[in-house]
Every structure is written in C-alpha cells, then in structure tokens.
Amino acid sequence: MAKALQIDPRDNVAVVLSDVQAEEEVLVNTESGAVSLKSLSNITFGHKIALKDFEANEAIIKYGEEIGKANAAIQAGEWIHLHNVYCERGRDEK
C-alpha cells in the first residue's frame, strides 16, 4: 500500500512517499498511528494529499504552520498543489 507522512500532528495534509494513483488506498503515518485514506487524484512522490475536507479559504497546515489557503473546496484524498492553493506571501499582491 502507498504510504504518506503527516509531518506535524497539527497538519491537515500529508506528504506521499511514493507515486500514488487515483482510487489507491494510502496509509498515512501520523504521530498517533497509521490512518488509511483513499486517494482521489494521481499524486507524485513528495506532493501533498488532503487529510480532510476543506472549505474555500480554509488554512492548509504543514510543518504545524499555515502554508496557504484553499482557493475552493477540497475533498479529503485530493492532491493539494498550485491549482487549489493560494498564499498571500511571496506572490503578486495586487
């Protein structure tokens, strides 16, 4: 089974540790044990998978801190990357 890692217990995303296919079961290692989750997307090694359902503008937490916000609703198991995240910092702010 594909594996993923929740880096900090506060994180609502995990990093996949191998390439993951849509519909594949992913075993997420967390501090409190492993949790199984069905992937909804093809996700490349090192990219992020949603651990919960997000509403638009909800904070995405990795390393225990906010790294950006969802730009639309995101379902648990979806790939999280440039297409569904925005960040106020380091981008054009107009």
Add this chain to the structure above:
Amino acid sequence: MKTFMGYKRPQGLPGVRNLVAIIPSVFCANTVARRISEQVAGTVVLNHPVGCSQVGLDLELTAKALKGVGRHPNYYGVVVVGLGCERFRAKELYDSIASTGKRVEMLVIQEEGDTLKSIEKGVRFAQAMVEEAAKQPKEEFPISELCLGLKCGGTDATSGIAANPTLGWATDQIVAAGGRGIFTEVTELIGAEHILARRAVTPEVAQDILTCIGTMEAKLRTGTSHSELQNRSALISPGNEDGGVTTVSEKALGGIHKAGTSPITGVLAYGEPVGKPGLYVLDCPGHDGEAVTGLAASGCQIVCFTTGRGTPTGFPGMPVIKLTGNSSTFNKMHFNIDFNAGAVVEGASLAEVGTELLEKIVQVANGEPTKAEILKGDELFCITRSYGG
C-alpha cells in the same frame, strides 16, 4: 564532549584545513592568481568578477566578502594579488588579514612589471607559506569550537521531511555543546519571519529578524512589480514546484528545519564575523554561492548543504557537506553527495540519522575530504552585489 583535530589560529576559531589561499583584490588579477595556485600544491584560488568600477554599498560588500574570506580559519596564510589601479585596494585586504595575526603576503602586478614576474613572486610566497603550514601540528578541539554553516539548494519534498530535520538535529547538538550555527538565505525565509521572531533571545533580536526579512521582501518587490517582470517574479523555482513545494511559506518552513530548534542569538550583517556561541541568521540572499560565501566570510569552517534534486558545488578551502533525504538522488549522485538521510523517509528516527550526520561532520572536521573537495568544486565563491540601496 566530541572533539576534532584542527589547526589553532592566532585569533578566533580553529581551522579544519590548513591551506594557503591566493586571493585577487580585483578580477584583473585573476589569471596571475590562478597560475600561482596551479603551480603550488596546498593552495586554493578565490577568483571573482569584482573589485573595480563599483561604488558605495556594492563596493563595500565586495570589501567585506574578501576580507571575511581572507580571515577564514581554514587558511594558514593568504597571498593577496592586486593590479594596482583598482577601487578595492590590495593593501586594504592585506592589512585586514594581517590584523588577525594570519600570515599574509601581497604583490601588485603594476609594481612587479608584468604577468610572469608577478606569478614568479607569488609562487615563491605561496611555496614558502605551504612549507610553513606543513610544519603546523593538528590539535584537539571540542566541537564547541565549530561554527557550522547551514544551506539548502535544489529543494524537493524530502528536504523538508528528512534532510533538513536531520541537519537541524545535528545543529542543535553543536549549539547545545556551546558551538555556533549560522543560517541565511533571507529570500527563502519570507513567509516564516513570524515563526523565527518567536525564537529570538530578546525582543531586539526578534525585531532585527523581522527587519532583515522585511527589508529583503521590500527590495524584491521593487524588482518584481513591473508588469513585464511578472513571469520572473516567483520566489520558488519550477524545480521546487515539480518536487511538490506549493507556496513560499511552505518552502521557508521546510528550510528553517535545518537550523534546528535553538533560540536565535542574533542577526549578522554580510561579512560580519560570528560572535559568542549560539545560532545566528546571516543577512544574505538565497543564491547558493552568495550564501555560502557569506557563511565563509562570517567564519563557518564547514557548511552543511541539504539538497533534494542534487548539486555538485563546492567552495575553495571550506568543506561543503552535501546531504539529501532523497535516496534515489543519493544513489544517482553518490559521487557528489556525502550523506544520505533518506532513512528518515522510511521511518528511522532523527536522533538515529542525526547522530550519524554529526559523526560525519566530525570526520570532515578531522580532515576527511568531502566529495566537492575531491572534485575541486569551487563555484560557490560568489560575492553578493547591490546596485543602489
């Protein structure tokens, strides 16, 4: 406490190498400097493209970088090579190095007469210094005498999971032992300044951190706000994005793990020598070469450089230990990369892999060459510049 065998210097921290550096004060002296180094084993050359036609802060940054690397503890002595008419005078560099008690000699091409005469004089200076350096015995020092530079480049998702936390663990041990660590890449800290400020030892240091990162962000914004520059404005590279890094805050958070969890003692200006023991932020952009040169100029004897995608670079006379958390990068580039922290991805503890890394750092301090030293990598010597401001 762990110890290493190094070289005592007239002042400051000990060296982990005992080389003779040939340093041109201006790029016009590069060929003479390079040929001196080519003729004398035990030397390194620090060629660069600056030293003239510069004014103000830009010229001062060049002066600080060259003086800083000239003082570097890994150099037994320095031969300064000037042209004669340059803006940054060879004599100023010579005097700065001599004030630390280090062996230094100087020659000026326009005074010697020509290239060949300059090379001859420089070769004789360098040879005499190498012979002296060879007589200096190694001595034992505790790891509290180490100043470790911290850098990452070619980041991918394993950097934040494995390589940076492993390096952070090792850095914590060195700082807890009474040693020093310096991290920089201020352009890469944007988005994590509030988290770093919380770790400052005093409110003044917290303000220094916010000012340092805020100033860098403002500077970048003036350079990227023009409409024609929109496609040049991303602070994370396409390689970072391919590797799974989505936002600048995510990159910053992954990056700062390499500095561990110690309180932050202070912010160092570019070229400023490191102070009392502790963990420091150096004010320098994230460019690999500019940052490593800044770390060298502040007195780091060794730089640990984490990479996900893999990079072969090195610095003349200062070990740059490459470590990756990506086992396939390590396997592909094991002639360039010194340490694999990939076991952390598989579930090994940070203490376990971090202990191995600390052991590697001590071995390198003892004289074990890094891959970049073996392959004579020297591209990380790059002096930062500033036009205006």
